[in-house]
Amino acid sequence: MEKIEHISSEFKDWIIQTLNSGASPEKIVDAMIKKGFDETFALRTLLRISGNQSIVTADKQSPYYYEIPEIGQKGIKLYAGDREIKVLSRVEYPFILHLDNVLSDEECDKLISLSRERLQPSHVIDKNTGENRAASGRTSKGMYFTINENGHVSTIEKRIAELTGYPIENGEGLQVLNYKIGEEYKPHFDYFPANQVIEDKGGQRIGTFLIYLNDVASGGETVFSKLGVSIVPKKGTAVYFHYGNSKGQVDRLSLHTSVPVSEGEKWVATKWIRQGRIY
Numbered sequence: 329m330e331k332i333e334h335i336s337s338e339f340k341d342w343i344i345q346t347l348n349s350g351a352s353p354e355k356i357v358d359a360m361i362k363k364g365f366d367e368t369f370a371l372r373t374l375l376r377i378s379g380n381q382s383i384v385t386a387d388k389q390s391p392y393y394y395e396i397p398e399i400g401q402k403g404i405k406l407y408a409g410d411r412e413i414k415v416l417s418r419v420e421y422p423f424i425l426h427l428d429n430v431l432s433d434e435e436c437d438k439l440i441s442l443s444r445e446r447l448q449p450s451h452v453i454d455k456n457t458g459e460n461r462a463a464s465g466r467t468s469k470g471m472y473f474t475i476n477e478n479g480h481v482s483t484i485e486k487r488i489a490e491l492t493g494y495p496i497e498n499g500e501g502l503q504v505l506n507y508k509i510g511e512e513y514k515p516h517f518d519y520f521p522a523n524q525v526i527e528d529k530g531g532q533r534i535g536t537f538l539i540y541l542n543d544v545a546s547g548g549e550t551v552f553s554k555l556g557v558s559i560v561p562k563k564g565t566a567v568y569f570h571y572g573n574s575k576g577q578v579d580r581l582s583l584h585t586s587v588p589v590s591e592g593e594k595w596v597a598t599k600w601i602r603q604g605r606i607y
């Protein structure tokens with residue numbers, strides 16, 4: 329039988345995701361060979377993807393259909409309670425909003441102090457074994473709050489819900505991440521691979537609300553690598569990016585990374601939002 333010597337964009341994304349969640353390149357090559365790929369092609373593909381080099385893909389997929397989320401329909405001044413939040417910049421494809429003044433300095437400091445003692449190395453759940461193990465693509469430490477865990481978390485969750493228009497119940501527990509010098513989060517998508525979407529747990533992730541909790545002395549930018557856009561962390565600002573539409577498609581342009589911190593440290597809080605209610 330003839331061996332496969334081309335991959336789809338979707339399969340390429342699966343490789344990126346699997347690689348960055350800690351699977352070894354050898355395992356992925358083995359899996360590709362089992363699926364009928366040519367061995368040299370599989371090896372070469374893995375080398376190029378892990379070296380961040382471009383590869384040619386053959387696509388059957390229809391293009392992502394863009395819909396402007398509610399937060400993008402409110403103009404350049406947003407309101408949450410009596411707080412005015414300015415849009416600093418906006419990208420349409422993929423949809424990204426950069427927001428000023430989402431949290432005050434005191435609110436950022438308080439969130440850091442509530443999470444500091446609970447940080448653990450960032451882990452992923454192995455899809456095959458169900459095992460909780462360190463992720464090679466994520467060298468940061470992190471922790472999760474449960475929904476409405478305390479008054480401070482509730483205040484932040486209400487603000488995000490008001491800004492985005494998505495109820496608190498569509499959001500996962502707030503995650504806080506801390507990156508020290510050299511730590512990073514390799515290129516990844518926040519949405520789930522198609523086979524891991526759990527319909528009765530809110531379904532697919534469709535947007536990410538990412539808040540910067542401190543100023544980073546150097547490095548630590550959030551980079552949307554397919555766009556060539558870098559967001560420089562600034563205390564209290566946030567980015568919202570949206571990558572899931574009402575047709576159930578996901579936007580591959582939302583690939584992003586947190587580049588290594590080169591001086592100081594970085595603190596962020598992430599709220600992942602799903603299509604429907606999780607709880």
Ligand SMILES: O=C(O)CCC(=O)C(=O)O
Binds near residue numbers: 585
């Ligand atoms: O730390 C960052 O800038 C990105 C974090 C991120 O991508 C995530 O939490 O999904």
Ligand SMILES: [Fe+2]
Binds near residue numbers: 517518536584
């Ligand atoms: Fe992410």
